[in-house]
Amino acid sequence: MSRDLIGKGAIVLLALPALLLPALVLGYIAHKGVAAVSWQFLFDTSQGIGAQLSGSLLLALGACLLAAPLALGTALYHRLLASPRQRRLLDLLLQMLQGIPPIVFGLCGLVVFVHLLQWGVSLASGAVVLAMVILPMLVLNTIAALARIPAEYGEAAQSLGLGHGAVIGRVWLRLAWRPLVTGLLLGTARALSETAPILFTATVFSGVVWPASIFEPVTTLQTHIFYLAQEGSDPRAIQTAWGSALVLIAVVAACGLAARLLRKVGYT
């Protein structure tokens, strides 16, 4: 018995850094951030981070609006129309896309959208780049959600004479909407937390409250933290950075929590 205690003690000791350090870091961010956060800080566009918060949300919303129909269509094609060979090819291409680091999406966006298509550093460029970042996770999530629906449901509907459209709308989407929304929430969280893809494609340091068109740049919470962190000489800038970090974590965690609750409720 005591031998077991030694083994377990050693494991706990080895695990301590992984158990304690993240908690300490989170605590430190909360401690530093709380001092900066107030209603004015959250919503004011000159004293606070109202403009940055709305810019982040706009980009994430744009990315989801672009990626969601594409992801649903791709997953339905995968389930309904694809031959086994096309299915394997699609899986392979999506896995490759999923492995691409965020900064490479940023590079590609800079080359293609900012320069080649002349959209400039803009909301549009950033939204398309972020849509590319979250596309593979959305498609793979939707494929998995559709795969969990028993095949008989679709077959039964088809035997009643329903076409593909009716099977999708009346059977599948009704059964699978929870996991689909869960995936979309996780995609939103991902789009909100990425910095590298939008650094050169969508954002400026300051001076934008609300973009006049989708071809105007925005300011975002992520890049705001990034720029402020490097303003070493100004303690107020650093405090704002900690406050922004806390708000960003809260928004991302809220998406994650909503996704978790929805997943827990389960099917139908």
Added chain:
Amino acid sequence: MLRLWLTTSALLSGATIVLLLGFLIHASWPLLQSQGLAFASGSEWYPYEGLFGLLPALAGSLWAITLALLLAVPAAVAAAVVSAELWPRRGGTPLRFAMELMAGIPSVVYGLVGLWLLLPLLEGGFDLLTGRSLLAAGLLLALMIMPTIMLFTDDALRAVPQERREAALSLGLSWAALLWRVILPEAWPGIRIAILLALGRAMGETVAVMLVVGSIDRLPDPIYDLLQPAQTLTSRIGREMAEAAAGSLHWAALISGGLVLALLSITLSLLAQRRRAG
């Protein structure tokens, strides 16, 4: 209509990665043409003199990733053992929930933490003029990938059938032997995937690394000196992309760095997926 939507979506989704790689190759072509593959082994990077050696950034990335894995893997696997074996309440334990929260923290926040918490600690601890170094990057990356490794290892451990544990215990094995000889080998394929995924994350991480690595393009001298400012593949792109003129050789060199990064990441990702399927 429906068929059109589905087919277009699938074509677009599939074509994304092909187009992405195509544009990267196209944009880095001027450099590949003028320097060939020699740029991968050049150890000097002076954009204004036309020297574009990739080696310092490659070595920096390699060091930072190795350091991060060495620090993070033992602790994270041990933490997963604590959560799955010692504290295996069914469903999500509070520990798992906390790890999911940590895994979701945006990388720029880690950058802020690195710059204003880790660097001062390093400067004080090692009596350095500047804490910006490969050591700082490795420590920060370790912190970032620990939750990922722990979550996936936790899944792998929980997937080990209960009968294996009972059979081993009925043979009179100690808990340590059970863990080392039965549970960890059984869960190893899953743990390997966790490590590969973490490796990919660490290699592609940009903003956090570029804030703490120092962004100085030279090989560490001697090669194991991790306390000097250095550069990684990602931090170089992040630092210099904004100043390079579109279409210049410098620009093409930065993009070819991105291409190398993309190819390495795809290899890792496919390796992890293959393991998962096999």
